Amino acid sequence: MNLEKYNVTRRKAISTGAKVATAAVVTGVVGGLAGYLAGTSGQQESTVTRTVTVGGGGGQTVTVTNTATATVTTTATRTVTAATGPVTPEVSITFASPEWLPGRLTGLIAQDFPAWSKANIGKAVEVKMDLIPWDVIFERLSTTLIARSKEPTLLISDSQWLGQFYVGGHIRRLNDYISRDPELQQLLNRFDPALVYFYMTFPQGNYDNIVGFAHEGDTLLFVYRHDLFTHPTERENFKAQYGYDLPANYEDWYPGQLDWYQIRDIAEFFTRKAGDELAGKRLEEDFYGIAVHMSRAYDAIACPFGSILYCHGEYWWDPETGEVEGYINSERAVKALEFYASLVQYSPPNALELWFDEANAVMQAGRVAMIYNWAGFLPSLFDPAASKVYNLIRVVPPPGHRGDDGIFRRYSGIGGQPMCINAYSDRVEEALAFIKYWFEPQNQRKWAEGGGGVCIKDIIQTEWFRNLTPYNRAYADSIPFQVDFWNVPFFAEMLTAVQEEIHSALAGAVSPRTALDNLARRHKEIIQRENYPRAFERYGRPAKNVAQLIRRGLPIS
Incomplete structure (x- = not known):
């Protein structure tokens, strides 16, 4: 498999600055964590500044600048002191x-x-981290794997890359190792089935090909202005206008069946102009109802639109047959895109450029009622130094939608990455040992306390974890209804088509129906050229037909 043929740049904006800035909010409570993130001897520091401008009425702007110190380790410590004394790596x-x-x-x-x-x-093994910027990691890994390099032994793969890496013969199938190792068998059972389905297998959910272990979890969540939603006057006015109450607490969102169309009502209600009144105060600047990712960058559209698409009872294709006609351009899909496009009018002026940083910026500036963003980027919203509303917001699972068939569906686009073993490495024993070590309870506790996305369900389900951050409860509740798109080797072209065609509809250049017809045509050409599914039959079939489950409103895992 020629990986370069499907070259794609992963989230360029997910830079050191973007993620490190959020880390400042999560207190490092494990030994050495604060010093590690702040920088220690033998490390180089650089300051990364990210500025996001939110357009306002009358040409006004609000600029939010996040500056963080990024620390990159350049020399490794050769002797590690453990409770039993110094251990020199062999x-x-x-x-x-x-x-x-x-x-x-x-x-x-x-x-x-x-x-x-x-x-x-029986041997002291040192793990050296090779930290690669997001904008080049796919290309770097592809080049290394094509060259059959023995290192890196372990690597992070985005979930969508699994097909490319596995079909290319570059990452190991782990089933034989797991079948001989009761510890790995037990570990496999500790993951939520949704994560095994979309992070760890190829084809999706096919346990005959386990190709990684979930490392970093992430979910799309809603952040809303609790102070506005509970303001007596706003609540009274909203009910008078729409006939039902604004959600006032977590339970109203989940397990309450809040609908995406109610979200649109709320967005419309809170969209105000400068000079209007909001919560008893006269606005000096425009205020917006919602900020949802709509940028053309990488998967900024595919993930939130996918969430809306699934909740409307539709999927991108039939993963068993490769059929797209009547799926991505079905009546349900058209209705989903019409709804997604209708949110633009209640969004900031830079709506078609919104991704995670831009969504955070407008919330930090106190200029929006709700945002839909990844859990991994929410910590900075609770930083008093960065956010005007750090003490006024709440985080909840995303809504669903009750279709014309009467079924309430709640699905959401998945994020996060697995760790895989290089097929050319001769250190498989050491890699498997590290995987076991990584999932030891004390290490997963460090991972959680340091801001990592925990993937082990027996930790995620504890009250300790759920109360650790303002967003962990919503993260934990959202994992079971996560859904991914394709992890086939040609996913990059499929994704590019989604971003281009749907962005055109959001911009008003074409109708939603035309955009989806164009998308179906492009996807059909790609799938036929790749001879899917016939060319991939030797790898097995997806465990379930996700399209049919979504249409029936059933759980994926």
């Missing part, structure tokens, strides 16, 4: 990860691995 392996908080936090937790591995496999 062997080293490399772990390639995006250069962001989860990658640095992984490096911190790995510092005790030499002592653990000495005690458990």
Whole structure:
């Protein structure tokens, strides 16, 4: 498989600054964490500044600037002190990860691995982190794997890359190792089925091909202005206009069946002009109802639109047959895109450029009632130094939609990444040992306390985890209804078509129906050229027909 043929740039904006800035909000309560993130001897520091401008009425703007100190380790400590005394590494392996908080936090937790591995496999193994910027990691890994390099032994793969890497023969199938190892078998059972389905298998959900272990979890969540939603006058006016109450607490959102169309009502209600009154105060600037990702960048549209699409009872294609006609351009899909496009009028002027930073910026500036954003980027909203509304907001699971068939569907686009083993590495024993070490309870606790996205369900379901941050409860409740798009080797072209065609509809250049017909045509051409599914039959079939489950309103996992 020629990986370069499907070259795609992963979230360029997910830079050191974007993720490290959010880390400042999560207190490092494990030994050494604060020093590690702040910078220690043997490390280089650089200041990264990200400025996002939110347009306002009358040419006014609000600018939110996030500045963070990024720390990148350049020299490794060769002797690790454990409870039993100094342990000098005998062997080293490399772990390639995006250069962001989860990658640095992984490096911190790995510092005790030499002592653990000495005690458990008889050799002290050091893990060296190779932290690679998001904008080049796919290309770097592709080049390395094509060259059949033995390192990195471990690597982070975005969920959509699994098909490319596995079909290309570049990451290991782990089933044989798991079948011989009761510890790995037990570990497999500790993941939520949704994460196994979309993070760890190819084809999706096919347990015959386990190709990774979930490392960093992420979910799309709603952040709303609790102070506005509970203001007596606003509540009275809203009910008078729409005939029902604004959601006042977490339970109204989940497990309450709040509908996406109610979200649009709320967005319309809170959209105000400068000079209007909001919560008893006269606005000096325009105020917006909602900020949802709508940028053409990478998957900024595919994830939130996918959420809306699934809630309308439709999917991108039939993953068993490769059929797209009557799926992505069905009546349900058209209705979903019409709804998505209708949110533009209640969004900031830069609506068609909104991604995670832009959505955060308008909320931090106190200029929007709701945003729909990834959990991994929410911490900065609770930083008093960065956010005007740090004490006025709440985080909840996303809504669903009750279709014409009477079924209430709640699905949401999935985020996060698995860790995989390089097929060319001769350090498989060491890699598997690190995977076991990584999921030890004390290390997962460090991962959670440091701001990592925990993927182990027996931790996620604890009250300790759910109360650890303002967004963990919503993260935990949202994982079971996560849904991904394609992880086939040609996903990049499929994704590019989505971003281009749907963005055209959001911009008003074409109708939603035309955009989806164009998308179906482009997807059909790609799928036929790749001879899907026939060319991939030797890898097995997806475990379930996600399209049919969504149409029937059933759980995916």
